[in-house]
Amino acid sequence: MTLTTTRVVTDTLLTGPVTLQPSGPADSITPSVRESYDDHVLRFGPRPDVSAALLARIEREGLLGHGGAFVPVGVKWRSALLRKGPLTVVANAAESEPLAGKDGTLIRQRPHLVLDGLMITAQALGADRAIIWLHGDDVTGRKAFEEAFRDRGWSGREVPVEIIDGPVHYLAGEAQAITRATSGGPALPFPRRAVTDPYAPQTIVHNVETLARLALIARELPNPSTRLLTVLGAQRMVVEVARSTTIEQVLIQLGWKVAPQAVLLGGYAGIWARWDDVAALEVDEKSMKAAKLTLGAGVMVPLADDACGVRVTSELVTYLASMSARQCGPCLFGMPALAEHWTKLADEDGDRRTIDRLRADIAAVEGRGGCRHPDGATRLSNSALETFSAHLGAHVSGMRCRHRSYVSLPGTSR
Amino acid sequence: MSAIEKPARHKKHSGQRLRVDPVVCDGIGTCAMAASGIIHLDRWGYPVVPTGELPVRSMGQAKRAVNACPRQALFLEAVD
Numbered sequence: 001m002t003l004t005t006t007r008v009v010t011d012t013l014l015t016g017p018v019t020l021q022p023s024g025p026a027d028s029i030t031p032s033v034r035e036s037y038d039d040h041v042l043r044f045g046p047r048p049d050v051s052a053a054l055l056a057r058i059e060r061e062g063l064l065g066h067g068g069a070f071v072p073v074g075v076k077w078r079s080a081l082l083r084k085g086p087l088t089v090v091a092n093a094a095e096s097e098p099l100a101g102k103d104g105t106l107i108r109q110r111p112h113l114v115l116d117g118l119m120i121t122a123q124a125l126g127a128d129r130a131i132i133w134l135h136g137d138d139v140t141g142r143k144a145f146e147e148a149f150r151d152r153g154w155s156g157r158e159v160p161v162e163i164i165d166g167p168v169h170y171l172a173g174e175a176q177a178i179t180r181a182t183s184g185g186p187a188l189p190f191p192r193r194a195v196t197d198p199y200a201p202q203t204i205v206h207n208v209e210t211l212a213r214l215a216l217i218a219r220e221l222p223n224p225s226t227r228l229l230t231v232l233g234a235q236r237m238v239v240e241v242a243r244s245t246t247i248e249q250v251l252i253q254l255g256w257k258v259a260p261q262a263v264l265l266g267g268y269a270g271i272w273a274r275w276d277d278v279a280a281l282e283v284d285e286k287s288m289k290a291a292k293l294t295l296g297a298g299v300m301v302p303l304a305d306d307a308c309g310v311r312v313t314s315e316l317v318t319y320l321a322s323m324s325a326r327q328c329g330p331c332l333f334g335m336p337a338l339a340e341h342w343t344k345l346a347d348e349d350g351d352r353r354t355i356d357r358l359r360a361d362i363a364a365v366e367g368r369g370g371c372r373h374p375d376g377a378t379r380l381s382n383s384a385l386e387t388f389s390a391h392l393g394a395h396v397s398g399m400r401c402r403h404r405s406y407v408s409l410p411g412t413s414r
Numbered sequence: 415m416s417a418i419e420k421p422a423r424h425k426k427h428s429g430q431r432l433r434v435d436p437v438v439c440d441g442i443g444t445c446a447m448a449a450s451g452i453i454h455l456d457r458w459g460y461p462v463v464p465t466g467e468l469p470v471r472s473m474g475q476a477k478r479a480v481n482a483c484p485r486q487a488l489f490l491e492a493v494d
Contacts, residue, residue, distance in 0.1 A: 328436035329460035361457075
């Protein structure tokens with residue numbers, strides 16, 4: 001067969017939207033197309049040879065990390081190039097956020113684009129090994145990569161690649177936890193003490209979507225101006241939308257007929273926002289940031305008008321408390337305290353003083369953890385206190401909460 | 415107001431700040447006993463240390479707290 005080099009310009013990362021299993025790894029219910037290696041090469045051309053000069057193009061394109069923190073890729077590359085220790089590059093496919101499914105969907109649909117990005121990074125930075133890091137229960141994700149390796153006849157790999165199944169834990173996909181795990185430690189986030197030895201082994205972790213975009217940029221193809229979103233409504237769906245799409249348009253596209261009362265942005269450790277405040281916002285991270293919000297790894301949970309935000313928040317905070325790294329006092333004791341207050345409020349067992357105690361404990365936990373995990377719970381709590389302030393009033397004043405519809409959140413107790 | 419600003423009467427700053435490594439800390443509480451003027455314990459017994467630069471007059475207490483910690487979780491750090 002002769003390969004003609006007619007490149008089909010692609011403007012999306014996914015091969016199509018999918019509906020996922022209600023919880024667990026991003027296994028789809030609806031059919032999902034996996035791109036074969038031949039199709040991949042036909043569409044994008046072969047993987048280009050690269051050097052550290054690629055850094056300039058990455059910075060010109062302004063490529064940011066897509067795992068949720070939006071760290072510029074150029075910044076990570078620069079710090080890796082400055083240091084002299086042996087380098088490990090990691091493709092992070094562990095979406096430990098129980099709802100998130102966009103990375104899992106991407107590796108199932110376009111594993112070769114992700115592998116290209118990983119190999120390009122390894123080659124450009126002169127890495128000694130490359131790792132694909134998966135959430136422990138992501139069996140299908142692992143299969144997608146194994147199949148991709150076989151497809152490629154993976155003989156010409158310049159850098160040894162291994163697939164590692166991380167633990168099944170909320171913190172298993174956190175970049176510092178991965179760094180620690182790949183250098184022989186537990187998969188838990190680091191305490192905040194900086195490494196000073198320039199010859200110390202180093203690890204650079206990129207989210208798989210970042211790597212897919214990098215693989216396009218390295219080929220001088222345009223970086224798709226889209227955003228991958230996981231939205232939990234009646235179903236858990238992954239969609240790819242133009243960055244200029246508003247949150248309202250996303251929900252209309254997904255078949256919502258009635259406006260929700262609020263939206264949880266960014267996942268379980270995310271931010272609650274009132275629907276009226278965010279309906280017209282574009283899903284582009286820049287416009288989110290301008291409104292002092294973030295979509296993180298692109299997770300959205302609209303809260304129906306007749307669902308109780310206090311109840312949902314109590315379940316989220318309880319979940320986050322259960323997913324502690326168990327490393328420090330503020331997390332071990334502070335997070336369960338927050339969960340206890342929220343549960344009390346949700347059960348209508350509390351009064352105004354419960355809210356005061358909750359606020360005091362939020363202040364006691366904020367910024368004092370060994371890692372950022374407790375800060376996620378305080379941020380969520382603060383946004384819930386604000387967003388559901390009126391409804392909280394009903395919960396503490398003996399008027400019974402009439403919101404009876406229930407949001408089924410994967411991972412939480414109910 | 416005068417045209418020329420007087421230099422602020424600054425308290426003497428030490429250039430140091432006190433930090434606690436929350437992972438190493440076991441909430442034993444000796445630091446709060448050794449330096450009750452600058453460290454207090456939260457309701458779970460873990461120390462809350464001043465976040466900013468320490469004035470020189472607090473340095474004695476800070477050093478006592480650092481030395482008192484059986485876990486060596488407290489340390490002094492230069493302020494950038």
